[in-house]
Structure formats: C-alpha cells, structure tokens
Amino acid sequence: MNADWAAYDEPVLLERISQSLGRRREVLVRVEGLRCMACVRRLIGVLPQVEVQADLVSGRCALSWDPAEQPLSVILQQIEASGFRPFVLGGDADMGAQRQIRRAELRRLGVALLFGMQVMMLASADYFGVVEPGFDAVLRYAQWMLATPVALYAGWPFLLLGWRGLCAGAPTMDSPIALAITVAYLASALHTLQGVGAVYFDSVVMFVLLLSLARMAEQRGRALAAQRTRQLAATMPLVATRETAQGSESVPASALAVDDVLIVGPGAAVPADGCLQSLSSEFDESIITGEAEPRTRRQDEPIWAGSINLGSAAVRVRLTAVGENTQLHGISQLAERALKDRSIQQLWADQIARYFIAAVLALAVLGFAWQWMMDGAAFETALAVLVVTCPCALSLATPTAVAAAMTALARHQVLLVRGNALLQLHQIDTVCLDKTGTLTSASMELQQLEPLADLPGAACREIAAALEAGIDHPVARAFAGEGATLNVADRSTRPGGGVAGRVDGDNYSLEPASAVPGAGSPGGLRYFELWRGPQRVARFTLREQLRSGARVAVDSLRKLGLELEMLSGDRSWAAQGIGAALGIERIQANLRPDDKLARVRWLRAQGHRVLAVGDGINDAPLLAAADVSVGMASGTALAQSHGDAILLGDQLTGLSALFAVAARTRRIVKQNLTWALLYNVTMVPLALSGVLTPWLAALGMGSSSLLVTLNALRLLARPEQSQPLRSGPEVVPA
Amino acid sequence: MSSLLILIPISLLLVSLAAAFLIMAVNRGQFDDLDRQQGRLPDE
Numbered sequence: 001m002n003a004d005w006a007a008y009d010e011p012v013l014l015e016r017i018s019q020s021l022g023r024r025r026e027v028l029v030r031v032e033g034l035r036c037m038a039c040v041r042r043l044i045g046v047l048p049q050v051e052v053q054a055d056l057v058s059g060r061c062a063l064s065w066d067p068a069e070q071p072l073s074v075i076l077q078q079i080e081a082s083g084f085r086p087f088v089l090g091g092d093a094d095m096g097a098q099r100q101i102r103r104a105e106l107r108r109l110g111v112a113l114l115f116g117m118q119v120m121m122l123a124s125a126d127y128f129g130v131v132e133p134g135f136d137a138v139l140r141y142a143q144w145m146l147a148t149p150v151a152l153y154a155g156w157p158f159l160l161l162g163w164r165g166l167c168a169g170a171p172t173m174d175s176p177i178a179l180a181i182t183v184a185y186l187a188s189a190l191h192t193l194q195g196v197g198a199v200y201f202d203s204v205v206m207f208v209l210l211l212s213l214a215r216m217a218e219q220r221g222r223a224l225a226a227q228r229t230r231q232l233a234a235t236m237p238l239v240a241t242r243e244t245a246q247g248s249e250s251v252p253a254s255a256l257a258v259d260d261v262l263i264v265g266p267g268a269a270v271p272a273d274g275c276l277q278s279l280s281s282e283f284d285e286s287i288i289t290g291e292a293e294p295r296t297r298r299q300d301e302p303i304w305a306g307s308i309n310l311g312s313a314a315v316r317v318r319l320t321a322v323g324e325n326t327q328l329h330g331i332s333q334l335a336e337r338a339l340k341d342r343s344i345q346q347l348w349a350d351q352i353a354r355y356f357i358a359a360v361l362a363l364a365v366l367g368f369a370w371q372w373m374m375d376g377a378a379f380e381t382a383l384a385v386l387v388v389t390c391p392c393a394l395s396l397a398t399p400t401a402v403a404a405a406m407t408a409l410a411r412h413q414v415l416l417v418r419g420n421a422l423l424q425l426h427q428i429d430t431v432c433l434d435k436t437g438t439l440t441s442a443s444m445e446l447q448q449l450e451p452l453a454d455l456p457g458a459a460c461r462e463i464a465a466a467l468e469a470g471i472d473h474p475v476a477r478a479f480a481g482e483g484a485t486l487n488v489a490d491r492s493t494r495p496g497g498g499v500a501g502r503v504d505g506d507n508y509s510l511e512p513a514s515a516v517p518g519a520g521s522p523g524g525l526r527y528f529e530l531w532r533g534p535q536r537v538a539r540f541t542l543r544e545q546l547r548s549g550a551r552v553a554v555d556s557l558r559k560l561g562l563e564l565e566m567l568s569g570d571r572s573w574a575a576q577g578i579g580a581a582l583g584i585e586r587i588q589a590n591l592r593p594d595d596k597l598a599r600v601r602w603l604r605a606q607g608h609r610v611l612a613v614g615d616g617i618n619d620a621p622l623l624a625a626a627d628v629s630v631g632m633a634s635g636t637a638l639a640q641s642h643g644d645a646i647l648l649g650d651q652l653t654g655l656s657a658l659f660a661v662a663a664r665t666r667r668i669v670k671q672n673l674t675w676a677l678l679y680n681v682t683m684v685p686l687a688l689s690g691v692l693t694p695w696l697a698a699l700g701m702g703s704s705s706l707l708v709t710l711n712a713l714r715l716l717a718r719p720e721q722s723q724p725l726r727s728g729p730e731v732v733p734a
Numbered sequence: 735m736s737s738l739l740i741l742i743p744i745s746l747l748l749v750s751l752a753a754a755f756l757i758m759a760v761n762r763g764q765f766d767d768l769d770r771q772q773g774r775l776p777d778e
Binding site: 053099102103106107110111114115118122132135138139142145146149 | 735738739742745746749752753756757760761763765766
C-alpha cells in the first residue's frame with residue numbers, strides 16, 4: 001500500500017528514527033512476515049549491503065547501512081519487493097543504549113564470577129587453617145589482586161550510586177552496600193600490607209556477586225516488558241500521504257499541520273486527529289477506546305489518531321489536531337500523571353535506608369569507642385560490626401525472592417514488571433476487570449446458521465467466509481478458516497458492517513440484521529443475513545466469546561474472597577450479558593477512560609485496595625491508578641507498560657497463578673527477613689563485645705546470604721497443586 | 735607448599751585470560767539474543 005518510501009530519506013526524520021554508528025546508521029524495523037530462519041536468510045540475501053540483525057520472537061530487525069551507498073527508502077523498497085512488509089519503529093534511540101547496558105551487566109557479572117571463585121578458593125585455605133606459616137602473605141596478596149577487579153569493576157554501580165547518595169546526604173539502599181564494600185576492601189588491603197589482622201576479600205566478592213545476580217534478574221524482567229511496549233510504535237505511522245493541488249505527496253508525520261488533507265489507504269493508520277471528508281468508512285479505534293468492535297464513521301465525523309481504516313477504499317481526512325494535541329497523546333499523558341501518584345512508596349524505602357545506615361554507623365562508632373576504653377582491638381570490633389550489620393542478607397531477602405518468583409511466574413505465562421507488586425497483592429480486596437479484550441476475546445463465534453432458501457448450510461457458510469476473507473474484524477474472525485477455495489469478485493464493504501461481492505457469477509451480500517421478534521434479550525448476540533441478489537438465503541447468529549479460562553479465573557478470584565467489579569466502556573446490555581455469564585454482580589457500563597480512573601480512585605478513597613485487569617490504551621490510566629495492575633499481552637501495547645504484571649498466554653488463569661505465587665513469595669520474604677533480622681540482632685552484641693572476629697563475621701554473613709538465597713530458590717519448585725490451566729472456549733448463554 | 739609460588743601466578747594469568755575472552759564474546763554480541771538460536775535449522 002505504501003509504495004512511496006522517499007519521505008524516510010528526509011534528514012530530519014532520519015535523524016529521529018535511526019542512530020549513527022560512525023559512517024553507518026542503524027534503524028529498527030518491524031518486518032511483517034518474518035517467521036523462520038529461512039525468511040531471515042532471504043532477507044539478508046536481498047539486502048547485500050546491509051547488516052541485518054533479526055529477532056524472530058518480536059519480528060524486529062536492526063538494519064545498519066551506509067547512507068552514502070544507498071538511501072533508506074531503497075532498502076525499505078527492497079524489503080517490500082521481496083514480499084515482507086516493513087514498519088519503521090520510530091523514536092527508539094534508546095534501543096542501542098539498552099543493549100550496551102545489558103552487555104555491561106554481563107561483563108560485570110562474568111568478572112565477579114570468575115575472579116570471585118578464585119578468591120573463595122584461596123580464602124578456603126584460611127577457613128580450614130591449612131596454610132603453612134610464611135605462605136599466609138602470598139595467599140593474601142593473591143586474594144587482593146583477584147578481589148580488586150571484583151570490587152572496583154563489578155561492584156562499581158553499587159559504589160557509585162551508594163557513595164553519591166551518601167555524599168548528597170540522602171543514602172539509598174546502595175549506601176550501606178557501598179560502605180561495606182569500601183570499608184571491608186580498604187581494611188583488608190591495609191591488613192595485607194601490614195601483615196597482621198584478618199582479610200575480608202571473600203566477603204567482598206560474594207557480596208558483589210550475589211547482589212549483581214539479583215539485580216540482573218530484576219533488570220531482565222523489566223527490559224522484556226519494555227520491548228513489548230515498543231510494538232506500539234509500529235502502529236503509529238511516521239509517514240503520511242498529503243493531498244496537494246497536483247495530486248499527492250508523501251511527507252513525514254511530524255511535518256503535518258492542521259487543515260492538511262490526508263489520504264489514508266485501506267489498512268493504514270491515521271497519524272493525527274481529523275474529520276472524515278469521504279462518505280463513510282469503518283475504523284478500528286481499539287487503540288483509543290480499547291473496544292475491538294470497529295466503528296463506522298461518516299462524513300464530517302471525527303477520526304482519532306491511531307485508528308486504522310478498515311474499509312476497502314482510501315479515505316480523505318482533514319486534520320484538526322496534530323502531535324501533542326491529539327486524543328491519543330492526551331490519554332497517554334493521563335496515564336503518566338496517574339503513574340506518578342505512586343512514587344511515595346519509593347520515598348519511604350529511602351527514608352528507612354537513611355535510619356538504617358545511621359544506626360549502623362552509630363553502632364560501629366560505639367563498638368570502636370567501647371573497645372578503645374577497654375583496651376581491646378577497637379578497629380577489629382568496628383569492622384566486625386560493619387560486616388555483621390552489613391545488610392547483605394537483609395537486602396537480598398526481598399530481591400532474590402522476587403527474582404525467583406519472576407521465573408516461577410514465567411512458567412505460568414505471567415510476566416512480572418514491577419517486583420514490589422507481588423508483595424502488595426495480599427492487601428488487595430477488590431478486583432476491577434475490563435470487559436472487551438479482557439473478559440471476552442477479540443473474535444466472535446458463529447453460534448447458529450439457519451438456511452432460508454435452497455442453498456445448504458455448509459455452502460452458505462463458505463460463501464460468507466469467502467466474502468469476509470482478509471478482513472480484520474471480530475465478525476470476520478468468526479468465519480475464518482473456511483471458503484479458501486472460493487473466489488470473490490468486486491468485493492466491497494458497506495457501511496454498518498456489511499460485505500458484498502460476486503461468487504460463481506451470483507451477487508451475494510452479507511448484511512447485519514436486527515434481532516428476530518420475540519427472541520428475548522440480545523445478551524452478546526449479533527445477527528447477520530446472507531442475501532443472493534434480492535433473496536435472503538441464510539441467517540447467522542454470532543455471539544461474543546468469553547476469553548478461554550475466564551470463568552475459571554473469575555471463580556478462583558471469588559474463592560480468594562475478592563470483590564469483583566466489571567468496568568466497561570461498552571453499552572450496558574452487552575456488559576450485563578457477560579457479567580451474568582461470569583456471575584459478576586457489580587457492573588459499571590458506559591464508562592469513558594477518565595470515568596474508570598475516577599471509579600478506581602473512589603474505591604481507593606473508600607479504603608479498598610484495588611487490582612485492575614485490563615487492556616487497551618483507555619485502560620492505561622485505570623491500570624496506573626490501581627494498587628496493583630495486570631495487563632493482557634494481546635491488548636494494545638501501551639497498556640502493558642502500565643501493568644505491574646502482564647498475562648502473556650492470553651489466558652486469564654494466569655491471575656490465580658499470580659495470587660498463588662505472590663502468597664508463597666510473601667511467605668518466603670517474611671522468613672528471609674526474619675532470619676536476616678534475627679541474625680543481625682544476635683550477632684551485633686557478639687561483635688560489639690569483641691568475641692566475633694571480622695572473618696567469623698564475614699563467614700557468618702556469607703552463609704546467611706546463601707541461606708536466604710537458597711530459601712528464595714524454593715519458589716522455583718513446581719507448585720504441588722495442579723489446577724486446570726486450560727479450558728475450552730466458553731459462550732454467553734442467551 | 736612452595737609449588738603455590740608458581741601455581742598462583744599461573745591461576746592469576748588463566749583467570750585473566752578467561753575474563754578477557756568472556757568480555758570479548760560479550761562485546762561481539764554473542765549473548766545479546768539467547769532466544770534466536772533455538773529457531774535455527776540444523777544445517778545452518
């Protein structure tokens with residue numbers, strides 16, 4: 001559809017969508033149709049001068065090319081000519097930065113692991129007392145050399161952030177870590193030079209290694225979620241076709257102005273808000289409204305940025321708002337504002353860290369003074385206190401459990417984005433569920449077929465399927481999979497959801513029909529009729545389909561004693577039908593995005609703790625305002641970025657897995673924290689009294705951390721209960 | 735135990751080499767994408 005790629009060569013646009021790699025540039029492209037390694041090989045084959053890095057999972061390619069050799073438009077044209085469809089992903093300059101961060105993390109972890117193992121090996125000689133006199137110093141100098149890259153290179157992020165916090169007078173959780181690493185390292189180095197006293201290089205390396213591992217696991221989960229969010233960029237066009245006096249021209253979307261008239265082809269997205277100039281067409285507005293059902297827009301009606309033209313012909317749109325003034329931008333802004341409400345908890349964590357570090361320092365000074373007066377080993381005591389109070393086990397207690405829980409949840413197809421959400425889940429008493437796209441799936445189901453003329457049912461269905469073939473619409477998906485053998489000529493779509501075309505020489509049309517008189521409540525039902533010329537030949541009944549596992553999931557949530565509430569932007573009767581099928585009594589229908597936000601705010605103001613489940617951009621404010629939020633992976637990408645957890649498998653049963661894993665995580669975090677606190681509380685007096693030597697303190701700290709980590713790993717064990725994870729599609733009873 | 739005087743420097747050298755190789759591999763992007771390889775066909 002988009003044969004003109006020339007606008008991508010515009011220097012301003014090029015600067016925005018690609019990044020410079022010396023002489024070459026790199027751009028991120030989502031290539032539709034890229035399914036296997038053979039496809040990738042073919043793509044590499046048609047682009048000899050381009051370096052292609054393809055990721056099959058997300059269908060994205062990083063293309064690096066030399067702008068002097070060939071312009072980007074030629075490359076895109078070549079990709080399209082070879083049967084793929086390229087979508088340039090814009091505004092994604094941090095992609096390369098992400099990769100650099102990940103690589104740096106890996107390098108640091110590798111160094112900590114390799115050198116740390118050697119330090120531990122040499123230190124074990126000390127533990128077992130097998131060192132002959134005189135070799136002591138050799139082993140210590142060797143440990144010093146080996147521990148230096150671990151402390152200074154692998155531990156650099158902790159040192160940097162921790163000391164920066166300390167210097168700014170606002171210590172973070174990294175501050176005690178940085179302090180412990182620094183003091184233990186410097187004291188060990190000093191003792192090595194002096195040849196007396198203990199060395200704690202082993203504690204330094206284990207500390208850095210364990211913390212790096214925990215942090216990397218957390219980081220990876222977050223990066224995965226961010227990657228999925230980027231797919232949103234693919235739906236917003238970067239280039240638009242503008243109508244001019246001579247015909248049309250292709251311009252960058254950023255250059256559009258109000259009152260420009262655009263030509264939006266079938267299947268293309270509208271880049272800015274406008275009003276329709278053509279007679280009528282159907283638009284997929286799910287990115288704005290979250291409701292999958294297409295909407296018919298007539299002349300002079302508003303068209304929102306991000307909606308997709310589902311009609312069979314190009315339409316003309318006169319722009320009314322561009323860029324930051326569009327509805328789409330406004331909704332994302334709303335989501336961001338709501339998200340900011342939550343940062344208070346982070347402040348709390350930092351407050352606690354400040355008191356903690358103050359207490360640790362006070363204790364160390366106290367121990368030093370005490371032993372000084374008693375003529376004991378004052379420095380040893382102060383160090384023992386610092387090592388023993390080192391919040392190692394304490395700071396590992398939660399992150400290791402959350403990291404293990406992330407892996408455990410991934411098995412249930414749940415992606416955890418914000419680890420803390422797991423620990424807040426037990427407070428939840430109300431669950432707000434979105435309807436369309438969350439409780440129901442995006443396609444309708446063919447429930448009944450009544451042949452009304454000479455044509456048998458199977459033939460009617462085939463003809464209907466052929467007419468609907470290739471249309472992306474919940475109704476069309478109900479017929480998908482049939483009629484592949486029939487050819488349709490002169491296919492055209494009619495306003496209101498009808499389709500017409502010629503099959504085997506006869507003119508057919510499939511039109512929406514009203515309910516049969518006396519058919520009762522239309523709960524989730526839609527009717528369509530197949531016409532051959534003026535004759536009605538069949539009548540189809542379609543029904544909205546509950547997402548598979550929706551009932552199991554809703555029942556399990558109710559069993560947990562949670563209040564369920566359905567929030568829907570849909571008309572009231574449609575919401576009632578779905579609510580009745582699932583046994584949800586509290587139903588709020590006809591809600592706009594800000595109504596949903598207000599509802600969640602109100603519930604929270606009443607003292608409820610709210611879990612929101614939704615998809616679509618209109619749910620993003622809802623998700624951000626709730627205490628804990630869950631997004632659906634099949635929904636619009638932005639909603640996912642606001643979910644604390646994301647259900648990847650399209651299965652709502654992930655929700656009960658989330659609650660189950662959260663309960664186990666909470667139990668383990670409690671055990672870990674209890675152990676770490678008890679350990680510190682009992683060991684501090686021992687260290688203060690000078691009974692505990694620093695190396696014993698370090699050994700204790702190391703095993704304490706190990707215990708906490710191993711306890712967290714218990715979360716990875718397969719859960720004992722085997723609940724039904726899968727169940728067939730459910731339908732709404734009429 | 736005097737063999738340690740040789741063995742420790744050797745271990746220092748070896749572990750530095752291993753770290754250098756690892757850093758090289760990371761920089762060349764060997765670990766950038768661990769999901770792609772499972773999609774490869776045996777003849778590639």
